[in-house]
Amino acid sequence: MKLIFEKSQAGRRAGTLPSYDLPPTDVPEELRRGEPPRLPELAEPEIVRHFTALADRTFGVDTGFYPLGSCTMKHNPRVNERVVALPGFRDLHPLQEEDGAQGAFELMWRLQEILAEVCGLHAVSLQPAAGSQGELTGLMLMRAYFADRGEAEQRKVVITADTAHGTNPASVTMAGFELKKVETDARGNLDLDDLRAKVNEETAGLMLTNPSTLGLFDEHIEEVAEIFHGAGALLYYDGANLNAVCGISRPGDMGFDIVHINLHKTFSQPHGGGGPGGGPVAVRDILEPFLPAPTVMRDGEDFRLDYDRPKSIGKVRGYTGPFGVFVRSYAFIRAYGPELRRMSEVAVLNANYMLSRLSGTYDLPFERLCMHEFVLSARNLKRDYGVNALDVAKRLMDYGFHPPTIYFPLIVPEALMIEPTETEPKETLDAFCNAMEKIAEEAASDPELLKEAPHRRPVRRLDEVKAAKRAIVKYGFDQHPDLRGERAEGETVEAQKGA
Amino acid sequence: MRYLSLTDSDQEAMLAAIGVSSIDELFQDIPGEVRFDRPLDLEPALSEQELVAHFEDLAGRNAHTGRELSFLGAGIYDHYVPAIVDAILARGEFLTAYTPYQPEMSQGVLQAIFEYQTVICELTGMDVSNASGYDGTTVAADTCYVAKHATGRTKVVLAEALNPQVRQVVKTYAPGFGLEVVEVPHTEGITDPDDVRKAAEEAACVIFQQPNFFGCLEPAPELAAVANDAGALAVAHVDPVSLGVLEAPGRYGCAIAIGEGQGAGNYQSYGGPHYGFIAMRSDYIRRMPGRIVGETTDTAGERGYVLTLQTREQHIRREKATSNITTNQTLLALAGLAHLSWLGPQGLRELGETCMSLVAYAKDRLGLPLLFPERTTFKEFAVRAGCPAEEAIRTAREQGVHPGYALKRDYSGMEDALLVCVTEKRSPADIDRLAEVLGA
Numbered sequence: 001m002k003l004i005f006e007k008s009q010a011g012r013r014a015g016t017l018p019s020y021d022l023p024p025t026d027v028p029e030e031l032r033r034g035e036p037p038r039l040p041e042l043a044e045p046e047i048v049r050h051f052t053a054l055a056d057r058t059f060g061v062d063t064g065f066y067p068l069g070s071c072t073m074k075h076n077p078r079v080n081e082r083v084v085a086l087p088g089f090r091d092l093h094p095l096q097e098e099d100g101a102q103g104a105f106e107l108m109w110r111l112q113e114i115l116a117e118v119c120g121l122h123a124v125s126l127q128p129a130a131g132s133q134g135e136l137t138g139l140m141l142m143r144a145y146f147a148d149r150g151e152a153e154q155r156k157v158v159i160t161a162d163t164a165h166g167t168n169p170a171s172v173t174m175a176g177f178e179l180k181k182v183e184t185d186a187r188g189n190l191d192l193d194d195l196r197a198k199v200n201e202e203t204a205g206l207m208l209t210n211p212s213t214l215g216l217f218d219e220h221i222e223e224v225a226e227i228f229h230g231a232g233a234l235l236y237y238d239g240a241n242l243n244a245v246c247g248i249s250r251p252g253d254m255g256f257d258i259v260h261i262n263l264h265k266t267f268s269q270p271h272g273g274g275g276p277g278g279g280p281v282a283v284r285d286i287l288e289p290f291l292p293a294p295t296v297m298r299d300g301e302d303f304r305l306d307y308d309r310p311k312s313i314g315k316v317r318g319y320t321g322p323f324g325v326f327v328r329s330y331a332f333i334r335a336y337g338p339e340l341r342r343m344s345e346v347a348v349l350n351a352n353y354m355l356s357r358l359s360g361t362y363d364l365p366f367e368r369l370c371m372h373e374f375v376l377s378a379r380n381l382k383r384d385y386g387v388n389a390l391d392v393a394k395r396l397m398d399y400g401f402h403p404p405t406i407y408f409p410l411i412v413p414e415a416l417m418i419e420p421t422e423t424e425p426k427e428t429l430d431a432f433c434n435a436m437e438k439i440a441e442e443a444a445s446d447p448e449l450l451k452e453a454p455h456r457r458p459v460r461r462l463d464e465v466k467a468a469k470r471a472i473v474k475y476g477f478d479q480h481p482d483l484r485g486e487r488a489e490g491e492t493v494e495a496q497k498g499a
Numbered sequence: 500m501r502y503l504s505l506t507d508s509d510q511e512a513m514l515a516a517i518g519v520s521s522i523d524e525l526f527q528d529i530p531g532e533v534r535f536d537r538p539l540d541l542e543p544a545l546s547e548q549e550l551v552a553h554f555e556d557l558a559g560r561n562a563h564t565g566r567e568l569s570f571l572g573a574g575i576y577d578h579y580v581p582a583i584v585d586a587i588l589a590r591g592e593f594l595t596a597y598t599p600y601q602p603e604m605s606q607g608v609l610q611a612i613f614e615y616q617t618v619i620c621e622l623t624g625m626d627v628s629n630a631s632g633y634d635g636t637t638v639a640a641d642t643c644y645v646a647k648h649a650t651g652r653t654k655v656v657l658a659e660a661l662n663p664q665v666r667q668v669v670k671t672y673a674p675g676f677g678l679e680v681v682e683v684p685h686t687e688g689i690t691d692p693d694d695v696r697k698a699a700e701e702a703a704c705v706i707f708q709q710p711n712f713f714g715c716l717e718p719a720p721e722l723a724a725v726a727n728d729a730g731a732l733a734v735a736h737v738d739p740v741s742l743g744v745l746e747a748p749g750r751y752g753c754a755i756a757i758g759e760g761q762g763a764g765n766y767q768s769y770g771g772p773h774y775g776f777i778a779m780r781s782d783y784i785r786r787m788p789g790r791i792v793g794e795t796t797d798t799a800g801e802r803g804y805v806l807t808l809q810t811r812e813q814h815i816r817r818e819k820a821t822s823n824i825t826t827n828q829t830l831l832a833l834a835g836l837a838h839l840s841w842l843g844p845q846g847l848r849e850l851g852e853t854c855m856s857l858v859a860y861a862k863d864r865l866g867l868p869l870l871f872p873e874r875t876t877f878k879e880f881a882v883r884a885g886c887p888a889e890e891a892i893r894t895a896r897e898q899g900v901h902p903g904y905a906l907k908r909d910y911s912g913m914e915d916a917l918l919v920c921v922t923e924k925r926s927p928a929d930i931d932r933l934a935e936v937l938g939a
Contacts, residue, residue: 015846016846031719037622054610057610058596079550089563129633129772129828130633165814166815248534249533272828273608342503423503460799468793472795473616484802
């Protein structure tokens with residue numbers, strides 16, 4: 001398929017502007033544009049065709065099953081798109097005076113209240129733009145809390161689980177803390193002995209998701225909380241797996257002091273090919289003074305922004321956060337009401353059903369009921385037929401499914417991490433499990449079929465080594481190289497991941 | 500519940516297959532003390548129709564640009580968003596796809612990001628762009644992190660004429676990065692290169708905005724030069740809509756160009772979601788935060804696109820990653836690509852020229868004293884309202900017009916200053932109306 005630049009013809013254009021018949025003005029010569037930017041030149045029909053062709057080569061939740069672990073690829077309700085486009089939201093400037101934004105403020109305040117209730121905590125900031133930014137915000141809150149107590153120098157270390165998503169350690173570094181890891185035991189819980197050995201007066205806190213990326217609820221979570229609180233440290237909850245426990249168990253009740261929520265996971269903000277998202281944080285009252293400013297507060301019948309926050313860590317994102325994301329998440333939750341619990345129940349039911357169907361065919365690292373997701377290992381296929389998790393993933397594409405997450409969490413070899421979500425019907429779960437069984441049979445009878453998969457997508461397996469070596473990251477116009485004649489380099493640089 | 504397909508008989512069959520007799524049993528690993536044993540205290544569920552009515556009520560209590568003639572800018576702009584942008588974003592494949600880690604499933608998204616990266620590089624005169632950052636504020640913080648690691652220095656210099664929200668966010672991130680932040684005051688609405696020269700010694704980067712927060716054109720090539728002379732990275736925070744008439748930062752000595760993409764393709768949406776962009780010289784490609792799409796071939800020799808240089812990123816490098824960013828702003832960046840494709844190079848130039856002509860008309864028509872009369876401006880300018888800014892705003896809004904941003908919210912000594920923004924969506928007749936309500 002051609003790039004949009006390859007379809008351009010000089011002189012074509014789609015957009016025209018109103019002409020106001022005003023005299024032209026001048027930009028001083030030293031600041032004036034020299035060469036114009038080589039933007040595409042197409043009329044409207046060909047722009048529409050181009051993006052339609054791109055959409056046809058893209059698989060979304062709207063297309064089919066998308067069981068990426070810890071991503072929560074649930075259905076995105078269409079009514080949310082209708083309400084986010086209401087002019088009163090869509091065309092509202094963020095610096096509008098407060099009396100002109102009361103509807104927006106009320107929506108944000110209500111969402112804050114809902115998230116506090118779901119988390120079992122006291123105060124919320126909607127500002128962070130994504131889960132990772134929520135993590136960083138949470139770590140900044142930890143640092144501010146300890147600085148306020150005169151313990152800033154002392155509390156240098158944050159502990160993460162060895163099953164943690166890569167963002168956890170990355171956030172720890174960006175926040176200026178040192179990282180320590182704690183091990184997972186044979187049952188899939190944090191190893192308490194390892195934990196006790198590592199927690200001391202230098203510990204600022206724990207970053208944990210519960211259920212873990214193994215899809216398992218930590219059976220000792222209360223003891224874990226006691227260990228950290230007993231050492232004067234805090235607990236941070238990575239909300240990536242919140243879909244498992246809404247209305248069933250609340251992070252605040254588990255002992256967590258700071259929680260980030262992924263609005264694009266649990267609360268149906270569409271993933272958009274990589275974003276946008278929302279990563280609000282909920283905190284225990286001891287941390288409320290440090291929240292980013294401004295917060296949204298209620299003052300009788302009115303709502304306002306509170307900038308008078310002398311202990312605030314500052315601002316992590318422009319304005320009050322990704323407002324359009326709030327609109328969708330609030331709409332999602334208002335469609336459920338207290339029945340939100342049912343969402344989590346069905347998510348967990350769907351996952352356990354799939355687990356029961358697949359645990360005979362693939363290796364099961366942990367002998368437990370799962371929560372909203374589970375991890376299988378393809379190591380039996382690798383051992384017996386030389387077929388690995390990557391090959392299984394690529395062959396699933398031929399069956400019309402998006403593959404699950406592979407090679408994560410790191411502690412499971414040839415990992416396949418599967419999260420169906422609550423919005424999938426039983427027939428889809430059965431069809432996927434049937435395909436997984438078929439693929440295991442194909443591994444035995446025709447491994448080459450898997451090694452050369454996918455066969456039915458717009459492209460075959462792509463040469464990632466060549467991509468990294470050549471680093472062609474934009475169209476070069478006349479200078480654009482033609483890679484097609486060149487020799488292959490190899491497919492995977494590092495173990496792939498999909499979460 | 501309408502988002503669930505599960506029927507009673509489905510549930511029965513599934514529980515039987517699992518080998519439990521109730522849903523409750525599935526949660527047996529959760530200790531009793533942390534079980535939540537009452538219903539969530541949430542308002543009752545709404546049908547779709549009731550939901551829409553509730554949201555229409557909330558939206559109806561906001562003074563949006565359809566109800567109030569607006570001259571508000573100050574970082575977020577009311578530019579015209581063409582219908583094709585809406586049409587493209589409504590495609591469910593783009594809307595509901597995940598990050599393209601499985602490239603065979605996502606060639607459409609990957610190619611679109613590659614095209615977006617190309618457009619950003621063309622606008623800014625840079626060699627590499629990422630697939631988007633969160634917004635125009637966080638990309639400045641990202642840049643400071645890059646500059647720290649590229650230079651080994653721990654001081655960053657910000658022009659005071661850089662958007663106050665951007666500076667606040669940099670100052671919030673700085674302690675965790677181990678960075679000192681120094682701000683250089685403006686002089687009559689622009690930044691004096693001599694003031695920057697002093698501050699830039701031992702700095703990792705110097706960040707200035709073009710056009711700046713006051714709408715004024717900075718002496719950008721000189722600012723870049725003094726940064727480079729001091730061994731600091733020169734960083735321009737730019738308005739994408741201006742880059743049809745203003746020179747690309749890559750052509751006047753900048754190492755990095757960043758900005759808020761909203762004005763190109765996104766509605767105002769009370770401040771988000773939008774997209775930040777970061778583009779750099781190729782020297783810094785390995786320090787780029789966020790995703791980058793690269794071109795390659797498949798096993799059949801056909802051209803294709805993949806995420807590349809992933810060893811920079813959190814899912815591979817973890818605590819040594821260039822950033823923790825995972826979810827970015829892809830869909831909004833796609834809107835930017837669509838909008839800029841709709842404009843083309845001619846249209847972008849005309850858009851910049853139109854804004855500048857409208858501003859010239861407005862300055863003349865308003866007849867109010869300019870805060871910075873000596874300065875050339877782009878699409879915004881500061882005037883003295885002759886009374887405290889909030890009074891001018893209140894009086895104007897009572898007549899259905901928002902006259903602009905009260906600069907006193909961020910800068911001292913600007914009690915009566917209004918930052919008036921004129922985009923192509925404001926006609927000369929609209930400007931006449933503004934003049935009327937400001938009593939000019």
